[in-house]
Amino acid sequence: MPALRLAYRNVVGKGLRTWLNVAVLSLAYVLIIWHQGIFIGMLRHGSQAMIDYEVGGGxxxxxxxxxxxxxxxxxxxxxxxxxxxxxxxxxxxxxxxxxxxxxxxxxxxxxxxxxxxxxxxxxxxxxxxxxxxxxxxxxxxxxxxxxxxxxxxxxxxxxxxxxxxxxxxxxxxxxxxxxxxxxxxxxxxxxxxxxxxxxxxxxxxxxxxxxxxxxxxxxxxxxxxxxxxxEPDFLMRDIIEMVRGKRVGAAILYAVLLFLAMLAIFDTQVLAIFNRRKEIGTLMALGMSRGSVILLFTLEGAMNGILAMAVGAIYGIPLLVFTAQRGITLPEVTEEFGFAIPPKLFPFYSVGLIVGTVFIVSLTVTIVSFLPTRRILKMKPTDALRGKMS
Amino acid sequence: MILVKTRNLLKCYPMGLRKLTALKDINLEFQRGEFCGLIGPSGSGKTTLLNIIGSLDVPSQGSVTVLDKKIEELSHVEAARLRRNHIGFIFQTYNLLLLYTAYENVEFPLLLIEMPEAKRKKKVMDALDWLGIADKADSRPAQLSGGESQRVAVARAIVKLPQLVLADEPTANLDAENSFNILEMMVKLNREINTTFIFATHDEKVIRYLRRKIHLVDGQVVKDEIVNQERGNPCRH
Structure with a gap:
């Protein structure tokens, strides 16, 4: 598929600009998974502690x-x-x-x-x-x-x-x-x-x-x-509700991180379309349809997401494994939280969390990459060749 | 064989409340293998006519047929297919893809027609060889001189052996020596593979090479002359 090949060339060819984008995006991946992992770990630990010390099997x-x-x-x-x-x-x-x-x-x-x-x-x-x-x-x-x-x-x-x-x-x-x-x-x-x-x-x-x-x-x-x-679920309803409440805060941070990632991509795409008007005109002159150019730009954006996944994996996996194994030491004030919190919190990263986050971020990145490219639909090749926006 | 035919071509652009007529009553035919040029001052409509022939633009009225396809009836996708398969473009400012090497720039049109890799590689190297820039295959446009850049652009335009090459002021940014080299190569191409060249130019260096000169003034053809094979001996068409 030429568009995929061309998108790869463009992404690699952009060098530092690509890596800056990828760095921001990869941070979003890792932070979202890390943060969600902490809350899942908190819920798991709290639930397990209640089962072990209080609830049993009911x-x-x-x-x-x-x-x-x-x-x-x-x-x-x-x-x-x-x-x-x-x-x-x-x-x-x-x-x-x-x-x-x-x-x-x-x-x-x-x-x-x-x-x-x-x-x-x-x-x-x-x-x-x-x-x-x-x-x-x-x-x-x-x-x-x-x-x-x-x-x-x-x-x-x-x-x-x-x-x-x-x-x-x-x-x-x-x-x-x-x-x-x-x-x-x-x-x-x-x-x-x-x-x-x-x-x-x-x-x-x-x-x-x-x-x-x-x-x-x-x-x-x-x-x-x-x-x-x-039942255990009835006996643990308070902790489940409490963690659910805390996850609202986590969801806000999730949204903020996702928004930052989207902003990075959106901004890059808008600037790319503005800066690459002449290139878009040339691509059209060489025989690419508007749809193909849109696909090319969208793939470039999506590839940033894939590269970010790879980069995030390089530094994220050791970081996540380290915190999952060693735990995060909590301050004494957390004793007052009202439910079971250990002195060390062990985040838990489920396959669902990782796959779900990667899927949501990748999908969002692809959609956000696509949105600005719709301007290309309105571009006349002759204007684009002269570096004008139609 | 008629490659391009225009009938009562009119092209207008909106200019505020008024309309600017860029081309008016253009009736031309271009045969396969022609080496001809649209000549005229800035604003005479050369580039507009070239763009319409190249299916980058459409006429406001009248008809333009390129390789048996009516430009005004083509969808965006069909127009793109026509350009992709049959038309090569050469621009005044080269319009090379800056992130790509010379090789990749020349390879680009072949990627679009999904030519197999082995065949593609041979064609690209042949084109670069033919234009004398094989040693620059790995250079990016920023590392090339103006003459070298335009040779890459020519290689890109001819690598797929199109039936029609449209060149818009191809030598405007080149010195005399580079202009000469580029034009000699185009003439050679025209002779050897019978590719039709249509130039838009007001550069005397180019005009001297043309075998057919179409003079445009204010969007109208004022003179269409065939020049004898021996240069500098024009005769009326």
Missing amino acids: QYWHRNYDPLDILSYDDAHGRIPAELSELISKGKATPILIRQAAIYPEARLHSVLLKGIDLSQTVLKIPSHHLKNDKEALPVLIGKRMAKRIAMKIDDYITIRWRDAKGTFDALEGKIVAIMDTPATAVDKGQLWVPLEALQKMVQLENEATLIVVGRDVVSIQDLPEWKFK
Whole structure:
């Protein structure tokens, strides 16, 4: 196809001008993929952390349990149903009992949630095995954010006060036996993890739970009379919505980068048509139709996009691989984001993201290359030969 | 064999509210193998007539037939095909493609007709050889002198062996020696491959070589004369 060959010659022949365009375009490719990869990585990491530490393969909620209504917690408990006991004994589900409590670190009152968890569970990544080994005080596991907030460290003692099932206040000393480093703030802030059996005894709710987390490998799930099953998607809807909200910002940056790339190409094409009027006239005189000249100019623009892809791959692939493997260290302020963000964020570049971005940018570049060339349709060869615009 | 025929050709351009008549009542015929020129001062309509014959422009009225094709009836694509396959152009300012080497410039018309590479290469080198610029094949136009550039332009015009070559002031930017060389080559081409040459010129150097001189004044043919083979012996047509 002569147009392709001629376009290639023109693109290569333009030398530095081509490379400047290609540099801007390749930057757009790499930045768009990199930036989108960060958000996908954030969503993946946040979702995975929630699944690992909180959601598992879904949760059975006691019918009175409403995580947004703290007053519901007193009544949100029930006997662990026989249907789930078997799963629990096989290690495929774990019950959690949730009760309100107060602690007094440094003589200040803090409202907390006491969460009882089975010591030997492996459904969640919460290191509950640490809760085994202390008889002199109630072993307590807290997250690092909670530890920072109440200024506690391992082996510190803390007074815990709660009300049992009958409304009677009671209190005892707890001992911090472990501090977990978890990206999931939902299992960290304002929470004390204690042995399930101990908590059941403390609040006189033996063999009862507020919710039961099932493992990810459990497939046959159905609602029970007192217990409603909540799917992982429902449990993670907040983080999905939050990341979706943040992706709006990412989409704006995407659009800005794409616009810059388009501007570079559009500007080049408009200038090229203006500067190359005489050449266009010569091409027509030599036998190219207007359509062929338009195709030639459009292909030149599109080739910039293809070259940019190649150049972007040369420096972009090592950069993307490096950040995907080493991660990006985040500042401490991101701890306050409200959902699981690790100290290092690992961007994730899916094939769909890369192919989709390359396709969208290439298509945009081709369209933007074509738009200014429509002026050629109005050009008279005789005017073009004299360097005039018709 | 008649290659080009014009009948009652009129060409007008809008000039504000008025119309400027560039060509009026042109009735000419050009035979195959002619070496002729449109002669006249600036603004006499030489280039306009050349452009219409070359299917770069269309008549306002009348008819122009080139190689049995009526120019006024051709679509843009058909006109481009006619130029691509049968017409070569030579311009005053060479109009070489600046990003291409001399070789690539000459190769360009052959690429457009999709000639196979081996044949194309031979034809290009033959044309460059023939014009004595084979050693400049890899040079870009910026590295060529005026004479060399015009030789490349001539090579580009004749490489596909067109039936008709239209040359618009081909020697206007050349010195006497280069003009002589270029014109000698054109005469040789005309004799050896019987290519029809039509010039638009007011350059005396060119006029002396013409075997037919068509004088244009204010868009009208005022004299059409055939010159004997022996130069400088014009006779009335």
